[in-house]
Amino acid sequence: MTSSDVTDSQQYALRLVGVTKIFGGVRALNNVDFEVRRGEVHCLAGENGSGKSTLIKIVTGVHRPEAAERMELFGETLDTLTPVIARARGVSVIWQDLALFPNMSVAENIAFDDMVGLAPRGVDYADMRKRAKAVLSKLNVSLDLSASLESLPIAQRQIVAIARALMNDSQLIFMDEPTASLTQSETDALLDIVRTLSSEGVAVVFVSHRLAEVLDIAERVTVLRDGCLVDVFPTAGMTQSRLGELMTGHVLDEKVVACDKQDAPCVFKAENLARRGEFNGIDLSIHAGEVVGLIGLIGAGRTELAHAMTGMTRLDEGTMHLNGQPFAPSSLRHAIAQGVAYVSEDRLQLGLLQKQSIADNTVISVLDRILNAVGLISGRQKNALVCDWVQQLGVKIGEPDDAISTLSGGNQQKVVLAKWLATEPKLLILDCPTVGVDVGARAGIFRIVRDLAEQGLAILLITDEVTEALFNSDRVIHMHHGRIVDTHDPRKISVNELETAIYV
C-alpha cells in the first residue's frame, strides 16, 4: 500500500465497494459502491424500493450483504458489520420515526444509550443533564432538559435525536427523511445544524424526498435506481428535474399545465367562510375540471378550511354552494353523500386501515353500493369495483386480498384515492397527497389528478410545495394566517416569485 492509498482511505468516513444484497431472489442492491467523505454532507437519492434503506441497514449492520468486495469505516477495513461494531465505530441512524421515548425527559432521551445493557449500573441524573447540555450547546440549541419529550414539537424532537447521536460520538450520521414533518423554517434550522455538524467533521448522509433541500445541503449525491448505482454527482450545477430524471430513469414532464376554467360551471362556491381562531373571510370557487392549488405555510389554516368544507367541523360564518345547491354538511358522511371527498394529509394513520386488505380498504366508503339482494356485501360486486379502480389508477398490487401495508407509499396513496373516487365525488379535496411519496409515484399521482380533472371533477389541491402547486393546478391560492391573501395564475408567475411570495 502506497502512502497516497493511506491518505486516500483516511479521507473517507465510509467506503463500500461492490455490495450485493439479495432478498428472496430479488437483488435489493446489485454491486453498489458507496463512499462518504469525512465531514461531508452526502445525499442518498432514489425512489422507494431503489435500495436506500437496504444500504443504510448494511452500513449499520442490521443486514449482512451477500457479497462485498470491501467495507471500510474511517479507514479501517472490516470483514463484517454488526450493529455493535457500527455503533462502536461511530455510525448512527436517525430513523424517520426518531425512535425516542415520549414520556422520558429530554436529558434522558439524549443520554439513553448509556442505559442499555444488563449489567446493573447506577444512574447519575446530574451527570446526564450536564452531558446532554454540553451536546446541545455544541448544536447551539437550548432545550428544557427536564421537559418530557412528548411536550416538544416534532422539530425539537428531531434535535433531541441528533443530540443523542452526537452523544455516542458519532462521526457518521444517517438521517432518514428528517424534514418530512417539518415546516419551512424548522427545516432551515435543521439544515443549519447539519452544516454545523459537517463543519465539525461529522459526515452526514441525508435521505430526503424533497429534492430542493437535497440540492441545497449536500455536496455530492449518490443516486440509486432499482438496486443499482446510477452514479455519484456533485450537487453544484444539478437541477431538481435532472435529479428526478436520474432517480426515475425517465424524463418527468414538469411544466405549467394551467388553463382558464372560469367558463366551466361552478361546482363549489364559498362565501365569507369563517371559523374562530382558524380562518376568516374565505371566498372560494372551484369550477368543473379545475384544479385549484391551495398553498401556504403550515399553520395557515388550509387543513382547517378543508375540515370545515367537509362537515368535520362547524363553520361560524359563511355559506357554501355545491352545484348551485346550498351546501351545509353536518358531518363528513353527509358531505360524502352530497359528493365531496377528502383525502387526508395523514393517510397512514387516518386514511387507511393498515391491517385490512387492499380490497376492503377500497370499498370501505361505498359499502352500501355493493350489497346483494338480501343486504349483505356481495363478493362479486366488491371484486368488480376493486379491479376497476386498481386498473384505472394503475396500482401495483399482488392480490386484492393482500394487506394494505404490503404496498409502497405511492401505491397506498393511490388506494386512498380509489377509495374516495369510488364514492363518485364532484369535488375532491387532496390534502398534501405526496407527503412521503417519491418522485416517480408523485408524477403518477398528478397524472391521475389531471385525468380526473379532465373528466370534469373539481379538485382542491392543498400542498406545501410551491412546484407541486405551480405545475399541477390551474389557479394557485395563497393562504396566510387564516385568510386568502392572493391568487396567482401559474402561467404568469415563476417558481422563484411564488416561493418569495410565500416564504418571505
Place this chain on the structure above:
Amino acid sequence: MSDFLRHRQVEFRLFVVLLLSCIALGITTDTFLTLGNLTSLLNNNSVNLIWAVGLLVVLIAGGIDISFAVASSVVQFVAAKVLISLGGGNWVLGFLLCGSVGILLGLINAFFIHRFRIISIVVTIATFNVFFGLLMWLSRGRSIYALPDWWTERIILFEHQSTDGTWSELILPVAVMAFCVGITWLLIRRVNLGRQLYAFGDNPEGARRAGVNIAAMQALAFGWSGLMAGIAALMQVNIVQEVVPNALYGRELEVLAAVVLGGARLGGGKGTITGCVLGVLFVAVMQNGLNLLGISPFAFQMLIGAAILVAISTSNISLGELFAERSRRQET
C-alpha cells in the same frame, strides 16, 4: 418547586384529595384520626402496597398483571407444605422459598408473553385461572392452620398505649413493606435496568433498536411482580396466621385501582413510587372511611370499579393535554 409540580401533577392532586379525605373523615368520625386506627390501617395495607410496587414495575414496562394476588395464594400454600415437611424452617428459609416460588410464577407469565407474543392481560387472566383452579383443586379448598410458630408470631416494631387504654402498634409487615418500596424505587429510578424498563414501556420499538434486551425486560418486570407477590404472601400469613386458599382472590383489582390512581399509565412508560404509595393509601382510607361511616362494603367494590374506569379513561390524555392540544390546533 414549579418543576416538581409540573412533573408530579397526578401525585400532587392525589395528595391533596387524600389530605382532604383524611380531614373530612377526621371531622365526621371520632375514630378515624386516632393512632390506633392509623397504625392498623398501615398494618392492614402493607400487603397491598407490596403487591402495588410489583404491579407498578409491570405497568411501567407496558404490561399488566392480574395474577399476582392468586400467585400469592399459591406461594403461601406451597411454602406452608414445604416448610411443614422440612419441620418448620425459619425466616430466612421463608423469604428464600416464597421469593423464589413467586419469581417462578412471574417468569411463567413473562415466558408466555414474550415467547408467543400474547398481550399480558390475556396471559395473566389465563394464569390467574390456572393458578387458582390448580390451588383449589390440590388443596381441596382446605385452609392450613398448623403453621410454624416463627411464621405466625407477631413481631412488634412500635407500640404505644394511649390514655384511654387502647393499644396501637406497628408490626413486621410494615417494615418489610417499607423495604420493598425502597428497593423498587432504587430499581426504577436509580439503576439503568429500571430506566430500560421505562423505555421499553414507552416505545418498545425504539428500545429494541437501541439494543435493549426485550426478553430480559419482560422477565425482570414479571419476575419482580412475582417476587413481590412471594414476599406479600409471606407477610399476609404473618398477619392473619393462617393459609386460606381463596383469601386473596379478588384483591388484585383494588391494587390495580390504587396503582392507576397513582398515575401509572396502562400502556407503559409512566408511573412513580410516590404515586403508587399515595394510590394505595387513598384506596385504604376510602375503604376504612366507608367502614367507619357504616356504609356497605359493596359501595367500596363499586368505587374501586369506578376508579379503574376513570383512571383508564383519563390516563392517556390529561385535561392539561386536552387544552394544550386545542390551543396548538388553533395556532395552526
